Amino acid sequence: MLLINCPYCGERPELEFVHGGQAHIARPGNPAECSDQQWADYLYRRDNIKGVHAERWRHTHGCGRFFNALRDTTSDLFLATYKVGERPPAQSQQKRATA
Amino acid sequence: MRDLSAARQGPYIAASPLVRPLPPATRLLLRGDPDVMATALGALGLQFAETACRAVSASGRAALWLGPDERLLLGPQAEFPALSELLRTALAGRAHSLVDVSHRQCALEVSGPQAGLLLNCGCPLDLDPAAFPVDMCTRTVLAKAEVVLWRTAERSFHLEVWRSFVPYVSKVLSLAARELTA
Numbered sequence: 350m351l352l353i354n355c356p357y358c359g360e361r362p363e364l365e366f367v368h369g370g371q372a373h374i375a376r377p378g379n380p381a382e383c384s385d386q387q388w389a390d391y392l393y394r395r396d397n398i399k400g401v402h403a404e405r406w407r408h409t410h411g412c413g414r415f416f417n418a419l420r421d422t423t424s425d426l427f428l429a430t431y432k433v434g435e436r437p438p439a440q441s442q443q444k445r446a447t448a
Numbered sequence: 449m450r451d452l453s454a455a456r457q458g459p460y461i462a463a464s465p466l467v468r469p470l471p472p473a474t475r476l477l478l479r480g481d482p483d484v485m486a487t488a489l490g491a492l493g494l495q496f497a498e499t500a501c502r503a504v505s506a507s508g509r510a511a512l513w514l515g516p517d518e519r520l521l522l523g524p525q526a527e528f529p530a531l532s533e534l535l536r537t538a539l540a541g542r543a544h545s546l547v548d549v550s551h552r553q554c555a556l557e558v559s560g561p562q563a564g565l566l567l568n569c570g571c572p573l574d575l576d577p578a579a580f581p582v583d584m585c586t587r588t589v590l591a592k593a594e595v596v597l598w599r600t601a602e603r604s605f606h607l608e609v610w611r612s613f614v615p616y617v618s619k620v621l622s623l624a625a626r627e628l629t630a
């Protein structure tokens with residue numbers, strides 16, 4: 350089973366987690382000043398990356414916390430996980446495929 | 449209104465020598481910052497630590513770490529009025545949430561030399577004592593139900609199961625136990 354490293358609980362089986370969509374999307378400070386297009390982009394438009402993607406995950410059946418993860422969408426390898434509010438870890442801090 | 453409490457029965461527990469229901473208890477779910485936790489645990493006479501996934505217990509009371517800002521507080525059923533009053537007083541004026549969940553869930557005990565193996569029939573965590581030592585606790589999944597798992601001794605686990613999941617969880621465990629004792 351795929352293990353995901355929760356920043357609070359450590360490595361746990363993937364079925365305790367749920368995916369929460371793309372990470373680091375900032376809500377516009379003043380929605381009233383947004384054009385319809387900008388607001389629609391914020392609400393609906395997401396990257397569809399082939400490769401390393403920053404995502405939100407939630408340890409639903411564990412500590413219940415949201416956190417962020419860098420995941421390679423082609424191999425499902427989790428390169429790093431980090432707490433909400435933190436920046437993605439530097440490349441040297443990330444896990445690499447060993448194969 | 450007619451008092452139905454006498455007729456009210458606990459959920460069905462499938463019989464198994466390895467699984468037994470524990471008596472009703474006081475259960476309080478506390479959320480707040482570390483300051484709140486330290487105050488609450490101090491008031492209950494429990495040691496405060498921020499270590500993840502650890503339970504502290506003393507004289508029939510226990511605090512289980514469920515999340516960085518979340519603890520499940522357990523105590524004897526009869527202590528409910530005293531415990532809630534104690535916490536209300538200790539936490540007055542502080543931002544926190546204290547919810548009585550005594551009747552939301554039931555406790556099961558899984559014990560015996562094969563307790564870990566039995567739980568592993570439905571729970572993917574590594575339950576070796578080196579990876580999951582005594583007093584480790586966590587919310588996790590057991591088959592298709594969410595449970596809180598707490599290792600109270602090397603060969604004994606305390607399970608907090610939501611009430612309506614108890615028949616299912618106890619059935620899964622008793623079926624798996626049949627396999628182990630066959």
Ligand SMILES: [Zn+2]
Pocket residue numbers: 355356357358359408411412413414
């Ligand atoms: Zn966690």
